[in-house]
Amino acid sequence: MTIALPTPAQRLKIGTRGSPLALAQAHETRTRLMAAFDLPEDVFEIVVIKTTGDDAALIAADRPLKEIGNKGLFTKEIEEQLLSGGIDIAVHSMKDMPVEQPAGLVLDCNLPRENTADAFVSLTYASIAGLPQGATVGTSSLRRRAQLLNRRPDLNVVEFRGNVQTRLKKLGDGVAEATFLAMAGLNRLGMADVPRAAIAPEEMLPAIAQGAIGIERRADDSRTAAMLAAIHHAETGQRLAAERAFLAALDGSCETPIAGLATLDGGTLRLRGEILRTDGSEALADDVTGAVEDGAEMGRAMAAKLLGLAGDGFFDWK
Numbered sequence: 001m002t003i004a005l006p007t008p009a010q011r012l013k014i015g016t017r018g019s020p021l022a023l024a025q026a027h028e029t030r031t032r033l034m035a036a037f038d039l040p041e042d043v044f045e046i047v048v049i050k051t052t053g054d055d056a057a058l059i060a061a062d063r064p065l066k067e068i069g070n071k072g073l074f075t076k077e078i079e080e081q082l083l084s085g086g087i088d089i090a091v092h093s094m095k096d097m098p099v100e101q102p103a104g105l106v107l108d109c110n111l112p113r114e115n116t117a118d119a120f121v122s123l124t125y126a127s128i129a130g131l132p133q134g135a136t137v138g139t140s141s142l143r144r145r146a147q148l149l150n151r152r153p154d155l156n157v158v159e160f161r162g163n164v165q166t167r168l169k170k171l172g173d174g175v176a177e178a179t180f181l182a183m184a185g186l187n188r189l190g191m192a193d194v195p196r197a198a199i200a201p202e203e204m205l206p207a208i209a210q211g212a213i214g215i216e217r218r219a220d221d222s223r224t225a226a227m228l229a230a231i232h233h234a235e236t237g238q239r240l241a242a243e244r245a246f247l248a249a250l251d252g253s254c255e256t257p258i259a260g261l262a263t264l265d266g267g268t269l270r271l272r273g274e275i276l277r278t279d280g281s282e283a284l285a286d287d288v289t290g291a292v293e294d295g296a297e298m299g300r301a302m303a304a305k306l307l308g309l310a311g312d313g314f315f316d317w318k
C-alpha cells in the first residue's frame, strides 16, 4: 500500500500540551515517524494546545484534582482540535486518557512503554519505609495517597502539585519530606539529578497505563492510520488492553483509587490490580496470569471479583 506522506506544503500537525514532558513525548513521536518513513523534520508541525489541566490558577491553588473534575482535564481541548482538523494526531500520556474516546476519534497507537514505576523523591530519605513517624508527604494523587496511608497510616499527606521544579522547591522549603513522581516522566525529561528511588510494584502498584504514550487520530483519516500503524508497539498495546479493561469495568461505580499493571512474559500476561478506600483503610488486590489474547477479559473478570469483595460502603468516602 502506498501512503500519501506529508510534505512541507501539507504538514502533519502533531497536537500536544505545552508541558516539558508533553513536548518530549511529541518530539519522540515525530522522531519515530521520521525514522519509519525516512521523512525530514519540516513535514511535521508541533501544535501546542492549552488544556483546562494546564490552567496556572488551578495549579497554583493546589486544589485537589477531583474538585476540578478530572474527566478529560488534560485532553478535551486537544480532542476538539483533532475533530475540527486543527491537528492530525494528538500525543497523550495514556495515564490521563479516559477509557473511551469521543465519537470520531481512535486511540490505537502506542509507543514502547517507559519505566512503569512510581519514584520516591526526597532530599533526605531513601524510601517510604525510611520516613520517620508522622512525616509529611506531598501528593495530589488519590491512588498514591490511599496506598501510602494503607501502608503507613501515621503519615501526614498534603496536596502537592506543579511541575518537577516546583515540587523540588517545595521539598527544599520543607513543605513536605517526600513526594512521588512517575519514573517515566523523570526518564523522558532526562532529569538524572532528581533524587529518586523506583518503588517496586509490590510496594506501590502504579496507575493504569503509567509510562505509556498513546497517539490519537480521526477515525476516518486512513493516511494517518497507516502511518501510526508503522510505529505502534504491539506489546505495549496488549498490556494496556488488560489494564484499561480493568479500569473500564470499575469506572462509573466510583471515584476510587485504582492501580493496575500488566506485564508480558512471552505469550503469558500477568495482571495485577488494586482498589482502595480513599482514606487507605482498606485495599483489595488480585494477581492473575493468562494468555495475552485474554488480557481484556482478565481485566474485566478481576474488576468484577474485586467489586464483589468490596462490600457496602467501600466507595463511600468524604
Ligand SMILES: NCc1[nH]cc(CCC(=O)O)c1CC(=O)O
Pocket (backbone or CB within 6 Å): 093, 094, 095, 096, 180, 181, 182, 184, 185, 209, 210, 211, 212, 213
Ligand atoms: N497525571 C499527570 C501525569 N500523567 C503522566 C505522568 C507521568 C508520565 C507517565 O506516567 O506516563 C504524570 C505525572 C506523574 O505522575 O508524575
